[in-house]
Every structure is written in structure tokens, then in C-alpha cells.
Amino acid sequence: QGQLVEYGGGLVQAGGSRRLSCEASDPSFNSYVMGWFRQAPGLEREFVAAIDCYNSNTYYAGSVKGRFTISRDNAKNTVYLQMNSLKPEDTAIYYCAADDYCYSDNTVLLSYDYWGQGTQVTVSS
Numbered sequence: 001q002g003q004l005v006e007y008g009g010g011l012v013q014a015g016g017s018r019r020l021s022c023e024a025s026d027p028s029f030n031s032y033v034m035g036w037f038r039q040a041p042g043l044e045r046e047f048v049a050a051i052d053c054y055n056s057n058t059y060y061a062g063s064v065k066g067r068f069t070i071s072r073d074n075a076k077n078t079v080y081l082q083m084n085s086l087k088p089e090d091t092a093i094y095y096c097a098a099d100d101y102c103y104s105d106n107t108v109l110l111s112y113d114y115w116g117q118g119t120q121v122t123v124s125s
Contacts, residue, residue, distance in 0.1 A: 002026055002114050004096045009119030012086055016123075020081040022096030022116055029114075030074040033099040033106045036081045038092035039118075045095065045109055049081060053102035061107075064090075086123045093118040 003025040012018050022034070035050035049070040050059045058070050069082040079096060097112035104111035 002029060002098070004029070004098060004114055004116035006094065006096050006116045006119040009094065009121045011122045011124060014086060014088055014123055014125050016086050017082070017084045018086065018121060020083070020094055020096075020119060020121070022079045022081075024077040024079075024098070027074070027077055028100075029077060029098050030072070031102075032114075033102060033104065033111075034070075034072060034079040035097045035099070035106055035112060036070060036079075037095045037097060037109060038090075038121075039095070040089075040092040047107040047109070048094070050106040051079065052106065059106060083121070086121075088123045088125045091121060091123050093120050 005023050008020040033053055036048040037045050038048050039045040047061050051070045067085045072079045095118045096116040098114040099112045
């Protein structure tokens, strides 16, 4: 069973930046759709960003477009989420996820087969 582990969460001031990493347990994840979701207290888990199987397309939620960037380094079995111009409303637990089917709707939570344990990002005002 493959595993995903997130790193990089923490406390950051509004307007600052943070980079999250998601390390996969084996190289098979390099051919999967990889996504980031987040869940704030009392709210449902929501889509943040995704990168497709072939690294040719990226997708973003409207609330983070232009501020966040998803990328992957297949040599390191790692996916990144670079977060810039952070706002207090970005405060949430951020989850990495993988979908082994390349043609799902990658903005939908149920499309994903593997999940990390989450990492907390807190943005102070």
C-alpha cells in the first residue's frame, strides 16, 4: 500500500510564503494525478490544486489561483505546493492525495485513492 507524507506546515504571517512537500513511498506515484486539498475547522475538505499524470496541466481552485503553484519532482517522488501571499483564510490542514486513474475529475475529493495524514498551516493576521 502506497503512502504519502506531507511536510512543511507551520505558522506564517499574512502576506508570507510557505512550501509544502508531499513525499510518496514509491515511484509509481510519479504516474498518478497528484492533488492538494485543505480543511478548515468546521468546514468540508476542499480542492486546492492538482497536477495531471503527465505533468502537462495544473489545476487550481479560484481562491488560490495566482498565489499557489503545484509542481512535482519525479526524481524525488515528491509533489510541492508553493504558497505565496498567504491570507488568514488559508489557515487549514493541508492534505496531499493521489489518484491512480489519469482521467478522473481531479478537483473531486472522491476521485483520489491515497491520502496523507495532513499538515497544519496557520496564517496569522
